[in-house]
Amino acid sequence: MQFTLQVNGRQHTVDVDDDTPLLWVLRDEIDLKGAKFGCGVGLCGACTVHLDGAPVRSCSLPIASVGKAAVTTIEGIGATPIGARLQKAWLEVDVVQCGYCQGGQIMSAAALLTLNPAPSDGDIDAAMNGNICRCATYLRIREAIKQAAKTDFGSADTRKRT
């Protein structure tokens, strides 16, 4: 079947089965590799993208369900002020270890900051709990989100230097 998608502000027409997950349309049809395959069932969040600004697990979302919603991926999120701030904070805090999950992390964080510009630790935990980081860079993810939000809750510096 043919589907026309809006991805990062561009239109793409693809010819795939209607049950094809959005993840595989992005990765193998449109060649946007930023959304990652981790679990295939929405448990890890590595495939997180936005539909009209809301985070979704693209590995479990059939293309037929996307409809006319605007799709934003990690390749496109930097065009938004919040996305750009998060990417900058991610680098300043030096969050990344292997990096495989980080696109999904940033997408979830961008959705969080859009709704809640000054999240508390509890807000961050709730919004980010669906995104697994196997390297467990969570302390820095939390710090980077706070930095991007330009909030300071007086927490200890997680990168204490000797």
Place this chain on the structure above:
Amino acid sequence: MLHERLLPDSPDRTASSKPRTAEKFGRTSRRDFLRASAAAGGLLLTFGFRSLAKAAPTDSAEIPHGMITAYVRISPENVVTIMAKNPEIGQGVKTMLPMLVAEELDVDWSQVRTQQADLNPVLYGNQHAGGSTSTPQNWDPLRKAGAAARQMLIAAAAKRWNVPENECGTASGQVLHKASGRSLIYGAVAADAATLPVPDLNKAKLKDPADYKIIGHSIPGVDSPLVVKGEPMFGIDTVVPGTLYAVFQKCPVFGGKVVSANLDAIKSMPGVRHAFVVEGGGNLAGLMPGVAIVADRWWLADKARQKLEVKWDEGATSQQSSKGFAQQATAFSGQAPQTSLRNDGDAAAALSGAAHVVEAAYSYPFIAHAPLEPQNCTARFQDGKVEVWAPTQNPEPGRALIAKTLGVDQKDIVVHMTRVGGGFGRRLMVDYMAEAAWIAKVAGVPVKLLWTRADDMQHDFYRPGGWHFLKGGLDADGKVVAWQQHFVSFGRDGKFAPSADLSADTYPARRIANLSYNTSLMPLGVPTGPLRAPGDNALAFVFQSFIDELAHKAGKDPLQFQIDLLGKDEVLPGKGLGFNTARARGVLEKVREVSGWGQRKLPPRTGLGVAHYYSHAGYFAEVVEATVTANGTIKINKVWAAGDIGSHVINPTAAFNMAQGAILDGFAEALYQQITIENGRVVQSNFDSFPLMRMKQVPPIEMHFVTTNYSPTGLGEPPLPPAIPALCNAIFAATGKRIRSLPIDTSTLKA
């Protein structure tokens, strides 16, 4: 055409995705690289290559450990490209190893670009990522490589100026002649320097560490700007023109063989181009039997797989189960051990004469690695030659396995190392590389093989389970006088299964006069292998928990008890350089100081636990503060950690990040993780049944490094082992309930 969109110059391509093909991942051969850099007027330094070339006649020869070369390219514009020799698995070596070269080369980090090397052991020596070895194996050689390059640049400039070399110095990528006030950027003399002989690396003069500008300073990960934009760089992102996509179904019982499969039905499924049986062999670490499905798209291959019906010959191990292993272990515990590993003094007699005896049975389950990027590999077989793009920790054995499996000479195999979405030891095993190469050969087209999460979890090389039956004896003063241990593990004919071993030197050996370590082994049909801090990730739990039990029985402060047990400062025989009791004491004293151990009054059902461990040449001591609620829920309030990895923490930002991650990894193992074998197969299939750490459970972690006068060592592994017993000991302090089996059963912790 279906695949046109994957071609680099396809008009279909979106504006946001840059052209990329195999070349992006470094297909340039060494010869091409040499030619290209020479043509660019650059300097290519192949340190040690000339001398190593004699030792290793061809690229395909077995290369001894510790061989090292690195190369540096300097453009006329003074951009310094430093090859990153080892696989980047998130441990930061693509940044850290080039830092060593850059420091002694005396350039500013802002001038440096790093580039992932392909597999070429003749040029680079050992190129694996495992055992926390990248730092100790490369600390000296790469600094010397940088210093030698600097010397060659000085020589070239001195010649041009016609002044003695010893009147010249360097700074920030320039050669300086103080007397005349002249200077030249490295790029201006790089081509001349390339014609000079490489100095003897052993005579390279190294900087005074007080002058370090790069080592010891935080350098963010070099690939992170691409990571945060979702740029393709992982194995799974590889694009080779004309690629088809593959799934591979193996027998759920390890080693099972294919009897028959509905291949014709599968071949008729949409998008499927090939479906075939892979005969495979009997080596659990090699190409195993299964059914390959190759399709136009991975999703279509995986969809066809849902209709795949295979009749398996499950083989000899289909009756194995975790339950059966545990029953066998219990049976062994009542019998004399099969083998004595160590027998100092007379443990039995000392136990019978002890004032207090503590007896405990500890156990831990199989666990999986679960790196977030599932196993995958892209392979091309053409005209008898193989090219693979692999997220691997172990490219050289990967190449060797492909050669053996396909009957191809190693010199006809090119291995490109992609960025790796997590290693943790799983990708030291290279089974998936052989699978991809085989399937590509049979299909006759380039193939990207990608496993599902269930494939990954059910065909891992697991951290083996184990059972320890312990008795400890204390004298009237609370001093440990006896230790008797029966370790029930896996193996055959007295030989341990991979990662299922116990060293006779394991501490507290030589610190207790009457001590015996004994083993009994049972056969195993489940593949096992190294998981981050192999051996230690399980043994630390057992040894450090039991020492804590003895401390409490003796009525002593557990941390002081640990220090007392270490005894006098000396190096005890053991792995690597041996176990240095002074360094262990140093981190224990540091963590006592920073955690406020014994200084704070804690709320009810809250406790502090301490543990230390020597693993992969590093010393870590950790204190956990945990609260256990009335319903048994564990809340980790805070962690203090002290680590000693030698004289320098080369890249502090990465070091703190990795130490914190390793500690959290340990907590995930303690709190959640187990792989269960039933009917010879793995029960768990995804992150619901095999949970990883998530944001909500993460406590603050205060990490302190203690520097000592020893050569720097690695960090990927040593912070992990003590995290588990420190947590369990904190739970005991909070509740009085001793955790002797993992993962922790919170139902036993209710008030």
